[in-house]
Amino acid sequence: MTVPLTWYLVLSGILFSMGAVGVLINRNALVIFMCIELMLNAVNLAFVTFSRQQNSMDGQIFVFFIMTVAAAEAVVGLAIIIALFRNKATVNVDNINLMKW
Amino acid sequence: MLESLLFIIMSLIIIACAIGVIFQKNPIYSAVFLIQTMVSLAVLYVLLHAQFVAAVQVIVYAGAIMVIFVFVIMLLNLNKDELERDRNKLPMQKPAAIILGLILVVMIGIIMARTVFQSAGGEYTPEVMDQIGNTQLVGKMLFTKYVLPFEIASILLFAAIIGAIVLAKKQIIKEEK
Numbered sequence: 628m629t630v631p632l633t634w635y636l637v638l639s640g641i642l643f644s645m646g647a648v649g650v651l652i653n654r655n656a657l658v659i660f661m662c663i664e665l666m667l668n669a670v671n672l673a674f675v676t677f678s679r680q681q682n683s684m685d686g687q688i689f690v691f692f693i694m695t696v697a698a699a700e701a702v703v704g705l706a707i708i709i710a711l712f713r714n715k716a717t718v719n720v721d722n723i724n725l726m727k728w
Numbered sequence: 729m730l731e732s733l734l735f736i737i738m739s740l741i742i743i744a745c746a747i748g749v750i751f752q753k754n755p756i757y758s759a760v761f762l763i764q765t766m767v768s769l770a771v772l773y774v775l776l777h778a779q780f781v782a783a784v785q786v787i788v789y790a791g792a793i794m795v796i797f798v799f800v801i802m803l804l805n806l807n808k809d810e811l812e813r814d815r816n817k818l819p820m821q822k823p824a825a826i827i828l829g830l831i832l833v834v835m836i837g838i839i840m841a842r843t844v845f846q847s848a849g850g851e852y853t854p855e856v857m858d859q860i861g862n863t864q865l866v867g868k869m870l871f872t873k874y875v876l877p878f879e880i881a882s883i884l885l886f887a888a889i890i891g892a893i894v895l896a897k898k899q900i901i902k903e904e905k
Binding site: 629630632633634635636637638639640641642643644645646647648649651652653655657658660661662664665668671672675676678679680681682683684685687688690691692694695696697698699700701702703705706707708709710712718 | 731732735739742743746747749750752755758759762765766769772773775776777778780781784785788789792793796797800801803804806821822825826828829830832833836837839840841843845846849850851852853854862865866869870873874877881884885887888889891892895896
């Protein structure tokens, strides 16, 4: 007996929503970045599930490109956070409001 | 039966660890929970007959990306009052965000549960994939059908390296002058 593929999709949806909630409730820029990674992982799970359902390899290839983008985003984003921390000595997004208005 | 049991255990671990990522005060605990989430996701990829994606998930996500995160957390060396400060600037933010998140879960859940799968049209059934080998198929696809996106991805990674060096080095050069 195999697991219905719908379950994987529901798990992916739950994981994505948790990432979105994490972005909304956290004030620490590093944790917000981790929640973005959580959302990217949820999308990867959905891609692999549809790839399995369609008996196709395309979804798995797309997962690699998403991973590439995630790695590039993490590297550049963390470099920005380090540069911000040097200038303002904080990673709290409430205090980084220079460009707010 | 074993597969269902494994799926249920792993999805419970994933959800529990995701809650840990969101609600931990200390970013290093969030990072450790996120590593556990990613490793458990790799198990689900193996269940979905995507062995190579599972290996890459462990090596790249749980290995490389999370090492960068932990490295930056250690480098910044945040103290306790830095983490606690200004937490109550928007008092209703947390409950409002959780309610919105629950609405999002229900919406996505309804859409996902109603998904009607079309009949599978592809040629790579699990049996074929086991015969040829998942890794070989991924390599073949990357160097034939997806060769242009593959090259663009390499340019993107190159740009990210340059960007990280430029952003992180700026201050040091200024101080030297």
